[in-house]
Amino acid sequence: MPSARRKRALILIACGALVAPVVAAQPVAPAASGPTYADLVDLADSAPLVIKANVRKAIRVRNERAPGLAPGTGRFYVEARTEALLAGNAPIGESLAYLVDLPLDERGKGPSIKKTSVLLFARPVPGRHGEVQLIKPGAQLPATPANEQRVRALLTALLSLDAPAKITGLREMLYVPGTLAGEGETQMFLSTEDRSAASITVRHEPGQAPRWGVSFSELVADVANPPKPGTLEWYRLACFLPATPPPGANLSQGVTARRQAEEDYRTVMRALGPCQRTMN
Numbered sequence: 001m002p003s004a005r006r007k008r009a010l011i012l013i014a015c016g017a018l019v020a021p022v023v024a025a026q027p028v029a030p031a032a033s034g035p036t037y038a039d040l041v042d043l044a045d046s047a048p049l050v051i052k053a054n055v056r057k058a059i060r061v062r063n064e065r066a067p068g069l070a071p072g073t074g075r076f077y078v079e080a081r082t083e084a085l086l087a088g089n090a091p092i093g094e095s096l097a098y099l100v101d102l103p104l105d106e107r108g109k110g111p112s113i114k115k116t117s118v119l120l121f122a123r124p125v126p127g128r129h130g131e132v133q134l135i136k137p138g139a140q141l142p143a144t145p146a147n148e149q150r151v152r153a154l155l156t157a158l159l160s161l162d163a164p165a166k167i168t169g170l171r172e173m174l175y176v177p178g179t180l181a182g183e184g185e186t187q188m189f190l191s192t193e194d195r196s197a198a199s200i201t202v203r204h205e206p207g208q209a210p211r212w213g214v215s216f217s218e219l220v221a222d223v224a225n226p227p228k229p230g231t232l233e234w235y236r237l238a239c240f241l242p243a244t245p246p247p248g249a250n251l252s253q254g255v256t257a258r259r260q261a262e263e264d265y266r267t268v269m270r271a272l273g274p275c276q277r278t279m280n
Helices: 004-014 037-046 145-159 232-238 255-272
Strands: 049-061 073-087 095-103 117-124 132-134 140-142 167-177 184-192 199-204 211-215
Touching (some): 037 145, 049 095, 049 145, 073 117, 095 117, 095 132, 117 145, 140 145, 145 232, 167 255, 184 255, 211 255
Antiparallel strands (some): 049 117, 073 095, 117 132, 117 140, 199 211
16 A cells, blocks of 8 residues: 555645756756757647656567657657656656657667656646657656756746746837947847737947847846846747848838848847757
């Protein structure tokens, strides 16, 4: 019979509670290898459930029963024990079952994952209690201390009340010159999934390099603190802004002002850098 502590833990999981402690939101440095920050946000932001589990059994599924299997991979039926529900509000039990595609070695053997802890980005299977479905190939990660710390920090940022909205594009931008030579400001207004306010400000002052910042509210952007790589604010911009402004977005008056607005957009994109992903 399960102990009283085990029963209480299962009740918390079934109720969708966060059974693991959270850490303060902070920039997450890229790992030396493995998924990038953008990879992790792609997973965590799309998954109804984020689960830490310990693999009890992994059985190879015959290839003819594994449609859509990528070359060099095998499909495995996995039974696991729930260790923690890191995020999600769907009830899950002590035991889980799911399918996962894993790379095969030169002998056609899959990795040994039995008795290892994994992080699962999944959704519940309707009508099948105890079964989950990974949201995409690669949505199972080793629960190394580094991976777990990164995922916990990321989930804290995503669940924060002031989490930045999802950016869907650049709506319009406008450069307005100041009263002094070399003075001016470009405002870039962004489209968001929930229609909330988001904008980028690039400010020019005489004798200084342009400064920029972003605001995910009605407040003016803090041009002294642009978002740092490995933060959710950076991800929303670097991974979803278009490479160039869409036609008709530049509302600046005159050729000079239009060119300045376009250059300011390029300045922001260069500062953000590429959105690096290693997962399809």
